[in-house]
Amino acid sequence: MSEDEQEFAKLEQTLPDSIKSSSSHIFNQEFLNSINHTPSLTPQSSIPPESPKLPKKTPLSNFKDELYKNGDVERTHSPIPTPGPLLHPDVHFPALNKQNAATGVIWCTDRANERGFPNPNWVNLGQGMPETGDIPGCFDRPKSMNISIESREYGPTSGIKPLRQAIANLYNEHYRQGKESKYTWENVNVAPGGRAALTRIAAVLGDAFLSFFLPDYTAYAEMLSLFKNFAPIPVPLYETDGYKIDLKIIKGELNRGVSAILTSNPRNPTGQSIGKDELKELHDLCRSKCLLIMDEFYSRYYYDGEEGEAISSASEVEDVNKDPVLIIDGLTKFFRLPGWRVSWIVGPKEYINALSSAGSYLDGGTNYPFQEAAIPFLDPTLVHNETIALQRHFKHKRDYCLDRLIKMGFHFNIKPNSTFYIWVDLSHLPGKLSNCLGFFHEALHEDVIVVPGIFFDLNPLSFRELSDSEMYSYIRISYGPELENLVKGMDRIESILRRFGALPENYDK
Ligand SMILES: Cc1ncc(COP(=O)(O)O)c(C=O)c1O
Structure with a gap:
């Protein structure tokens, strides 16, 4: 032995x-x-x-x-x-x-x-987490910050209004040009990090079958086991399809009475994203029947589109207050500030109000000074330029690793296009x-x-x-x-x- x-x-x-x-x-x-x-x-x-x-x-x-x-x-x-x-x-x-x-x-x-x-x-x-140091073309992260007098107080559990406004504005500018229905600050809930956002969501669900996919982000396991107010249903994806979420699978889930779906998109750990056309179909299928919880932390680590293009369900929502779609993102991945613990959920007002109450009894809200410091980052032009720089940098790293792994004899049916x-x-x-x-x-x-x-x-x-x-x-x-x-x-x-x-x-x- x-x-x-x-x-x-x-x-x-x-x-x-x-x-x-x-x-x-x-x-x-x-x-x-x-x-x-x-x-x-x-x-x-x-x-x-x-x-x-x-x-x-x-x-x-x-x-x-x-x-x-x-x-x-x-x-x-x-x-x-x-x-x-x-x-x-x-x-x-x-x-x-x-x-x-x-x-x-x-x-x-x-x-x-x-x-x-x-x-x-x-x-x-x-x-x-992504590297947190300087990357060519990316904006300088602050090394110190002003702490306002107001920020000594409790902040609203849904987040401070100027940050909520800035987030709504970013989604409207990047994903909802030409659409009548637009997000406002009332469609945004700020939470202390992505996992806290997910926990808030889990807390407001009631009597529902919730489908999630295998494989997916590890923390969903705990989130789905802690709350007993809904029944989580695992849905395996197939190796032969590159672990893609097929719309046939979604139809099957809706047929069995599923009324909530949770997925990361782009997807952790497979590095694949639902394609833009399929995303549209997914929304058409689920509209008014099924809550889509779209975890979009990697939405800008997306290498399939034009440079600077991201993928988000926000472009597929018809009515921001009627389509049952909750989008989660934050400073953790794209802004490369995982230590700041600032995230958000964007969705219909009714869900946002419930999430605000959940924030009040679960976590008490997000750190006030960091919310204030985050506001300028949400400027749509700055975000666009940052996306270009980030995609160039990470695409290069992806290609380097893939080339080395392929040379070593590893096989990839489909090239990872995101995360x-x-x-x-x-x-x-x-x-x-x-x-x-x-x-x-x-x-x-x-x-x-x-x-x-x-x-x-x-x-x-x-x-x-x-x-x-x-x-x-x-x-x-x-x-x-x-x-x-x-x-x-x-x-x-x-x-x-x-x-x-x-x-x-x-x-x-
Ligand atoms: C898909 C996905 N969602 C959410 C998170 C969590 O983000 P946070 O660190 O802000 O809790 C991660 C982190 O790895 C992730 O991969």
């Missing part, structure tokens, strides 16, 4: 409960016990018989055998991390919801912390590399963080066996970091593949 096998088994044991319990029937206890407690067993004799429950195409099931077969090409020596349990095993923590005590992303960071992250040698390709994420299929790789946890583990040894695909296979009610997930053979790579870090990250992925003999034959020619 090599150190490497033991170490990986330990890693698997520290997974959040919801994922561990569902993966354990594949990576079964017998197998873990054989690794942990029977060191005298030879590798061959410790492989348990295949469980009859195993789905055919589960990379994890192949992985067990491969782990041994590829022993000679794998890391022969690696320091064993000491991943502590998430909760103290001997202490009872009354009333703590263990299910939500550790999210997937936190788990990744915890494992990296155990190996010395953060330090300058690390490359965080798991990063859900700053690449959804990488590992299924052609040998041994543990074909499995997101195995790849994650090897990457940690190179001081690189990637996010295992299973964390995007949202399972808010833990009703499903995640072992059936095709996302075991995917990781998400972020090109949010600076180019120099991406270069390092790609070099290190290359060296992992080289060690496993997994680079294409003519790679070095």
Whole structure:
């Protein structure tokens, strides 16, 4: 039994409960016990018989055998991390919801912390934020700010009026030229960050089936499990279609009585966006029947249109006060100010009023001085110029990463056209590399963080066996970091593949 096998088994044991319990029937206890407690067993004799429950195409099931077969090409020596349990095993923590005590992303960071992250040698390709430094052509972010006397007081829970006005104006200028119905400040709810906006929305929904798609943004899992006022329905998207939201799927959802749909668009983690024509059809289908909750944090990280063009549902809304459409965005991604915690929801007044009450009992509203400081950023011309500069910069980084990955033998059915994420299929790789946890583990040894695909296979009610997930053979790579870090990250992925003999034959020619 090599150190490497033991170490990986330990890693698997520290997974959040919801994922561990569902993966354990594949990576079964017998197998873990054989690794942990029977060191005298030879590798061959410790492989348990295949469980009859195993789905055919589960990379994890192949992985067990491969782990041994590829022993000679794998890391022969690696320091064993000491991943502590998430909760103290001997202490009872009354009333703590263990299910939500550790999210997937936190788990990744915890494992990296155990190996010395953060330090300058690390490359965080798991990063859900864009680089926050200066980018050529982008406006200078303030380094200090005036704090007004008024901002000492509580602000309105829906946000301060001048900021709400500026946001409404931006949407009208960029997406609603020539349309009669326009947004006003009363159509805007300012919230303390994107996740707070999502929580506010979840709190105001009532008696509804809400469909969400797999894969999608990890935090939806917790948001959808906390509130019991609606029933979340997972809708799988298909690998063969590049995980596209097909309108046939939407029609099916409406037929079964779904009255709310939540999606990121452009989509995290696949880096794909619903096309402009399909977006129009989606709105036509849902108008007056179904609330569309459109999480548009990446709407300007969109590389398919003219330079400076973004994609937003705001251009498909007919009547701003009648179409049931809630659009979420904020300073986190486009303005590259995730630490400011300013976001907004744009939608019909009735929803906005309810969201204002939700803000009052959930979070108390958004930091007042930062709202004041954000107002000038919303100027439509400034935003347009910023979009051009941002798209040039990020498109270059996307193309760099894609070129390197393709050269290393990764396949992409469809080129990611938006966000700053690449959804990488590992299924052609040998041994543990074909499995997101195995790849994650090897990457940690190179001081690189990637996010295992299973964390995007949202399972808010833990009703499903995640072992059936095709996302075991995917990781998400972020090109949010600076180019120099991406270069390092790609070099290190290359060296992992080289060690496993997994680079294409003519790679070095
Ligand atoms: C799709 C999506 N929505 C919302 C957010 C959260 O934004 P915030 O950091 O403002 O809570 C993220 C962050 O990664 C995201 O990817």
